[in-house]
Amino acid sequence: MKRGAGLWLLSLKGLRRDLRASDVRALFVALALAVAASTMIGFFLDRLDRALTRQAGQLLGGDIKLEQSQPFDAELRRELEDAGLVLGDQVDMVSMVSRDQAFQPASLKVVDDAYPLYGEVHVELGKQGAERISQVAHGPAPGEAWIAPRLAQLLDVEIGDTLQVGQATLSVGGLIVREPDQGAGFASFNPRLMMHIDDLDATGLIRPGSRVEFELLAKGPPEAVASVDDLLGRLERNGVEVSDVREDRPTLGSALERAEKYLSLAGLAAVLLAGVAVAMATRRYVDRHLDTAALLRCFGATQRQLTRLFALQLLWLALSASIIGALLGLAGQAGLLALLTRFLPLELPPPGVLPLLLGIFTALAVLVGFAGPTLLRLKRVSALKVLRRELDPLPASAWLVVGVASLVFGALLWLYSGDLWLSLGLLLGGLVALVVLWALGWALLGGVLRLAGRWSAGQGGGSQALRLGARQLARRRQASLGQLLAFAVTFAAMAIITLVRGDLLTTWQAQLPADTPNYFAINIQPGEREGFIDIVDDAADSRTALYPIVRGRVTAINGQPPRQVVPEESRSDNALRRELNLTWSETVPEGNRVVAGQWFDADVGRPVNASEGQPVPISIEDGLAERFGVGLGDTLSFTIGSAEITGEITSLRDLDWDSFRPNFYIVFPPSVLERFGHSYITAFHLDDGNRDMLRELIATYPSVSLLNVEAILGRVRELLSQVTRAVEFVLAFVLLAGVSVLYAALTASHSMRTHESGLLRVFGAGDRLISRVQGVEFALLGFTSGLMGALLAELAAAGVYVGWLDLVPRIHWLMWLVLPLGGALAIGVIGHALSRGVRRQTPMASLGLLGEA
Amino acid sequence: MPNSHAREITPILHAQGLGKQVDSGERRLDILSGLDLQVFPAESVAILGSSGAGKSTLLGLLAGLDTPTTGELSLFGESLPGLDEDGRAQLRAGRVGFVFQNFQLLPTLTALENVLLPLELVPGNDHLARGRDWLTRVGLGERLDHLPKQLSGGEQQRVAVARAFVTEPELVFADEPTGNLDRGTGKKVIDLLFDLNREAGTTLVLVTHDHNLARRCQRCLHLDAGRLSVLDRDEVEA
Incomplete structure (x- = not known):
């Protein structure tokens, strides 16, 4: 009797x-x-993430980089190659390079034929014109050297000339414009010389005791990289420095990082809104299908058949909605990427299939979570309902509905954020907020009912409508409360996404004012200070202070070896592996904020004799302090040259690394570091019209390095404006989802309102009165839910700012005005317009006096 | 086979000592008690009673839509109290048709779709043809695609009648089928119902308070104070 195919067909029909x-x-x-929101954002973030990983591989020189001070053995090479990785060798060292009588230290990079594993070298190869820059996927040939233009300038050589590297003579084959594997920062002050590994022996530079870094680079598919994880762990324990794109990805600018988080947040908000809409629509769906279910029961359908029938029917719905949504999402992410790729120098991998599956999964999860408990009601319907209409199965308990929906939404939060505790926190916070809102809504509706009672005195049309509308709303407390909460959550989600957008944009705009430095000058010698500043100040619009730089390595934390003391995840932190730029300053550096402790007293200006073992006060950047697991009162020891100096942390500073100003992890008070060799750094902003000054600077101070960050600055500015557009695009999406909730909710209450207006009309109410009563009811609903939404949004926004986006929370007064009034207006107008059909019906029809209701 | 023209001795519907109590506050209310009834194949039986006499409750019990508190009840030779809700539903599928006072047409379904609904639960590949055929037989062959709200009350009930017969059931229950119709329209629907019943040889159990309607059945029973009594012709005429 039961036929599977029949049910499938029936469900489709x-x-x-x-x-x-x-x-x-x-x-x-x-x-x-x-689905559209989650796939759009999923596709986008997935592609961006893969593109960034690829870019990271390029910056690193490969997917994996191994470094040690001696050559790597053949067995290791074989093991890596067997895993499916392509290998490249590289040797780094600093050596004197000479031509005739000119000597200059250069940073040597010795490469093999596999170089570069990723990307291309931008190099000027010929002599014919200065603009002939080639992009090549290889390094210099044996016998050749490619050098940085600055080295060419310092040694006064041109392409075709020869120069001396150790005992080898190489001919200059090209001028390096850009290396693909060139990380940001000022790690190397010496100009580059790139040569072939076959010439290395001839230089005679590799001797016992010489400071040489041997690097083994490996490239391969992610599975191959993952398959050597154990091996990498073993190497790391044996003292090999291991870098891995999966971990050592350069951090994005905080703007892009925040934008990514914003997009995830917006995606989740859209999913939540859709969930609320689904929950509201399902109630009406179930009410409407109770008759069908009862009839089918009557005609002999089993509970199983009913469950399968409706489950299948909704499955089709979810699948077809998913396909439409996924297509929308695919188009949307293409739009988002089109906005972003113009300035992101990324090779974009094609969209993956994962976000699509995730989108469909999201649709099903939302359906199960937000509609499931309500749908079960259909199964429980009694066949007897066909004879006795009042026999509706009890609606699912509100707590069950909210509980299951929360569980599912929490799981989605977890899935999307990958952070269990954050998800649990948000979920619990959300539930507590719902309970509070529930109680608040209950009290508000009670208040409205009491108020409506007092209004009874007035007999004008307006006050009558107000009274009736308020009473209708307040009397159906349970149903109204559901709508109130749904609208409040909707308004809150819309408001949060709008608020966060506004605050993000303000933060971004404040971050890069028009006179943000576009040039950095480094390696200014103490004797050159005055003259250099004079030239710069004549032409530049703005200049930061001159900060001294002393290079030092952290050798102890609280007297212990750093790697033993810091949290496990920080053991390979760059700040521990490299020398840090240390500075001193009497005042708090520009753009820095002391967040804990005290800045140096004026009297620390006295000479400090560090060798006495007395720690000197130091100030540390709070992010580094967190990574090191240190705070006020802890000590850090530094090796500077051959001396050792210990500092006690007396203040923590918060600073903005994207500020285009010189920033320092560690600041000493004056009179401590002066005795060590140091140079100065500054940054300034130069208008296009004043570029001539640069030539004068280079000619007068040839050893000073000038870094033009105009291009980077321009890219960051453009990034911000494009990200802004992406954010607005997504905001529009969330607002759309919000409107879908309104639509669903108003649809859900349709039958009830039909009945009410029918009754009012039977009792003699005119069109005008009914129209007003409904208007009042919707407006009150909108006002109250706007008020509750503002409260929810304020709390949630504060949580999101502090916990996730790293912004300072504030009270949004305007929202408290806009949400209630806007809510009253929006729901009043939309609801009123949508129920026009209801008012047009005759009482006979609206009361179901003519047969089927 | 659902259709049997030969009169069998075993009743299609058999109730003995049937009772239904409901809890009303602190009191237990006897809606039906000690009720006996036998309905034989191809027979038409009317159950008369005033409003509130428990007619709908009885119909619900007989059709297996509800469970009795006491007594024995069998449908098609199967004991209903021994079956669970799903078992009773399966027993009904394709073998029982219904006509309701308020038609019970689904508002979003066309006339044809409404008629096809019970067919969806039984095997067969000629559903569409059967649905069209039955709608034509009730005179609505031209209105297949109309929604219920586009049809008059009488037309809606004719759709319901077509739906009741489309599975070619052995037994049709009709609950006040003219209750929502004016006299003239009601008469037409009733004519149709009896004609179809006769043609198909279906068993008909009709619940009504309308004596004129009851009179057209072969047997009339009266439900009063929870008990059934047989009415003879004269009493019905009265």
Whole structure:
């Protein structure tokens, strides 16, 4: 008797018929929006992430980089090659390079034929014109050297000349414009010389005791990289420095990072809104299908058949909505990327299939979570309902609905954020907020009812409508409360996404004012200070202070070897592996904020004799302090040259690394570091018209390095404006999802309102009165939910700012005005317009006096 | 086979000592008690009673939509109290048709789709043809694609009648089938119902308070104070 195929067919037919009903359309729109939002953002972040990983591989020189002070053995090479990795050798060292009588230290990079594993070298190869820059995927040939233009200038050589590297003579084959594997920062002050590994022996530079870094670079598919994890761990324990794109990815600018988080947040908000819409639409869907279910029961359908029928029907709905949503999402992410790739020098991998599956999964999860408990009601319907209409199965308990929906949404949060504790925190916070809102809503509705009672005195049309509307709303407390909460959550989600957007943009704009430095000058010698500043100040619009730089390595934390003391995840931190730029300053550096402790007293200006073992006060950047696991009162010891100096942390500073100013992890008070060799750094902003000054600077101070960050600055500016557009694009999406909730909710209460207006009309109410009563009811609903939404949004926004986006929370007064009034207006107008059809019906029809209601 | 023209001796519907109590506050209310009834194949039986006499409750019990508190009840030779809700539903599928006072047409389904609904639960590949055929037989062959709200009350009930017969059931229950119709329209629907019943040889159990309607059945029973009594012709005429 039961036929599987029959049910499938029936469910499909049912869906087709159902698409005529507004609740099913609302369900469809809500699910499609949820999928569109999550796939759009998922596709986008996935592609961006893979592109950034690829770029990271390029900056690192490979997917894996191994470094040690002696050559790597053949067995290790074989093991890596067997795993499917392509290898490249590289040797780094600093050596004197000479031509005739000119000597200059250069940073040597010795490469093999595999170089570069990723990307291309931008190099000027010929003599014919200075603009002939080639992009080549190889290094210099044996016998050749490619050098940085600055080295050419310092040694006064041109392409075709020869120069001396150790005992080898190499001919200059090219001028390096850009290396693909060139990390940011000022790690190397010496100009570059690149040569072939075959010439290395001839230089005679590799001797016992010489400071040479041997590097083994490996490239391969992610599976191959993952398969050598154990090996990498073993190497790391044996003292090999291991870098891995998966961990050592350069951090994005905080703007892009925040934008990524914002997008995830917006995606989740859209999913939540869609969930609320689904929950609202499902109630109406179930109410409407109780009759169908009862009839089918009557005609002999089993509970199992009913469950399968409706489950299948909704499955089709979810799948078709997913496909539409995924297509929208695919188009949307293409739009987002089009906005972003113009300035991100990324090779974009094609969209992966994972976000698509994730999107479909999201639709199903939202359906199960937000509609499931309500749908079970259909199964429990009694066949007897066909004879006795009042026999509706009890609606699912509100707590069950909220509970299951929260669980599912929490799981989605976890899935999307990958952070269990954050998800749990948000979930619990959300539930507590819901309980509070529930109680608040209950009290508010009670208040409205009492107020409505007092209004009874007035007999004008307006006050009568106000009284009736308020009473209608307040009397159906349970149903109204559901709507109130749904609207409050909707308004809150829309408001949060709007607020965060505004605050993000303000922060970004404040971050890079017009006179943000576009040049950095480094390696200014103490004797050159005055003259250099004079030239710069004549032409530049703004200049930061001159900061001294002393290079030193952290050798102890609280007297212990650093790697033993810092948290495990910080053991390979760059700040421990490299020398740090240390500075001193009497005052807090520009753009820095002391967040704990005290800045140096004026009297620390006295000479400090560090060798006495008395720690000197130091100030540390709070991010580094966190990574090192240190705070006020802890000590750090530094090796500077051959001396050792210990500092006690007396203040923590917060600073903005994207500020285009010289920034320092560690600041000493004056009179401590002066005795060590130091140079100065500054940054300034130069207008296009004043560029001539640069030539004068280079000619007068040839050893000073000038770094033009105009291009980077321009890219960051453009990034911000493009990210802004992306953020606005996504905001529009969330607002759309919000509207879908309104639609679904108003659809859900349709039948109830039909009945009420029918009754009012039977009792003699005119069109005008009914219209006003409904308007009042919707407006009150909008006002109250706007008020509750503002509260929820304020709390949630504060949490998101502090916990996730790293912004300072503030109270948004305007929102407290806009949400209630806007809510009253929006719901009043939309609800009133949507229920026009209801008012047009005759009482006979609206009360169901003519047969089928 | 659902259709049997030969009169069998075993009743299609058999109730003995049937009772239904409901809890109403602190009191237990006897809606039906000690009720006996036998309905034989191809027979038409009317159950008369005033409003509130428990007619709908009885119909619900007989059709297996509800469970009795006491007594024995069998449908198609199967004991209903021994079956769970799903078992009773399966027993009904394709073998029982219904006509309701308020038609119970689904508003989003066309006339044809409404008629096809019970067919969806039984095997067969000629559903569409059967649905069209039955709608034509009730005179609505031209209105297949109309929604219920586009049809008059009488037309809606004719759709419901077509739906009741489309599975070619052995037994049709009708609950006040003219309750929502004016006299003239009601008469037409009733004519149709009896004609179809006769043609198909279906068993008909009709619940009504309308004596004119009851009179057209072969047997009339009266439900009063929870008990059934047989009415003879004269009493019905009265």
